[in-house]
Amino acid sequence: PFSMLLRAQNLVGYRNYADDVARAFVDRSAENGIDIFRTFDALNDYRNFETVVSVIKECGKHFQGCICYSMTEPRLGGEVYNIDYYVRKAKELEAMGAETICIKDMAGLIAPYDAYEIVKALKAAVKPSIHFHSHFTSGMSAMSHLKAIEAGVDIVDTCMSPYAYRTSHAAIEPLVMTLLGTNRDTGFDIRQLAEINQILEEKVMPKYKHLLDDSRVSIIDINVLLHQTPGGMLSNLVNQLSEMDALHKINEVYKELPRVRKELGQIPLVTPTSQIVGIQAVNNVLFDDKDERYKMITDQVKDLCYGLYGKTAIPIDPDVQKKALAGYPRGEEPITCRPAEVLEPELEQAKKDTEGLAQDLDDVLVYALYPITGKRFLNWKYGKEDPPPEVKPRTLEEIKKEDELVKLAKLGHLVRKVEKKAPPKTDALRTFNVFVDDEYFEVGVEEPGGSPVISYVQQMPVQPPVSAPAPVAVPAPVAPAAAPSPPKPAEPAPPKPKPAPPKPAEPAKPEPAPVAADVEGTPLKAPMPGMIVRYSKQVGGVVSKGDTVVILEAMKMENALPAPVDGTVTAINFSSGDSVSKDDILCVIG
16 A cells, blocks of 8 residues: 655645645545555644545545654653653544554654553553654664564554665664564565665665765764754754854754744644744844844744644743734734634635646646745646756666766766877977976977977976076077078077066956846845745835845745835845845845
8 A cells, every 4th residue: 555644734735725725635645546644733733634534534545643752851751742642642533533543753752661651551542553653863763663562563664774774764674583483573574675675775776875965974863862853854954054154053053942942832843843943943043132032933933823733732932922923914813723714725726826837636736735846846847947957867877877986086086087199299399398386397289280289298306496486498499491500609698588478367256146237225135045935025116114025935934034124126136936045135125
């Protein structure tokens, strides 16, 4: 059977989508071959399951309900995420008709003995089979697998060893051998697994090896134990800070993460809430000052505070919530209903927006989920735009050629010179001495009926420096046969050196790309690298200070950039979908 991860009302995106989009997406996924829907909600708010689960059941597919594992203490326990919490959530899933229940440990946080306790408690409390999913990030998952098996878990997630460890899962092969001959023997043949691994290593992995981030020597990341954040989230934070020349502030971000998480309701850190907390922590570190926190609040934090993601584990800090909802388009009073109840239908508008481009409902859904990147993909799919080289598929032969170049580079052969046979030397050969900084070369040049051709370059030993540089000897031109020979001087005078060629002028520094060609006014600059989602104003539009002018996406979170002054938009320098760097001028207000 085929299985997919479904983020409940988030589907496979980063926000809650309208019910019509959610129903269509699940229906098309089932029709296209998905058998098992592993369904989770980032807040463990199962009201967000209602729409998608009804369609899963209608299609006769398997509904697996997930409990996102999270902690506020170094180990299982505390006032929020304790055994009672997980048992209560398992019972809610059973009542919704879950055929299996998955403990989803997305950050690899669960300790072996805690895994034992949770599995034991869930097996006693509910009837559905228990599935255990834990990433290797912290290094504990292989041990946690074994303790979960001892507690009676029904299924564990592993993977083939070429894909195992780091932020993936623990490998299956050691587990197969560990359980061999026991009452929990897997029944797998280790020899057949070895054959599969060989195929993966030789025919599959080379094509995707460039995607492996092996910049770290260690295959575990203890930061996940220190900060309880998934590895992917941490790498995103590092990339974001690096692009902003602020990597030196990473420790401040680490300190800010738990503070932001608590203020936003002690939410589990899984997509998309990990990104919501992470980018807000970065914004707080970079843009806050001693007098004000949350100076730049992402749109997703505002949505969270309004209730569009669901109910948080504990109430959101009222001061943060009030600030986030000041001027919020949907209202300043948070909702308490199921989030999708306040969302307008989206599917018909998506059909109109993709008219002439989308060929079927699947195409429309791609656009509905990802309006910018989805539309770009559809243009590639139907040949309306050429995809960039980095997204084009590559053959195994191309990969092998690249690997060969990498090997040469590691050996110091950065350039592979093409063998070219030198022509024979002629009487037209002229020799020059060439001095480059502290190096001296003897260069042979000949002119065989055309432009000068360099015949050879030979590095010569450098002579000790003298008080004055020796003039470069220039061979005299061959005198015509009829010309009389000049009288030989008594003492040979040194040849008069040619005047030194003028020092080449310093190359002109490239002018910065023109921005709004000489338009006067106040620029609105990008505070961070990202992608333009849309402009809320157009050229000629009147704005007041604080009005949203641009929506900038960074780390998959949207940031509303306000007008710095009152005025009129006189220039817009980018378009929707464009990538921008920090300090790029997005528009000018005059």
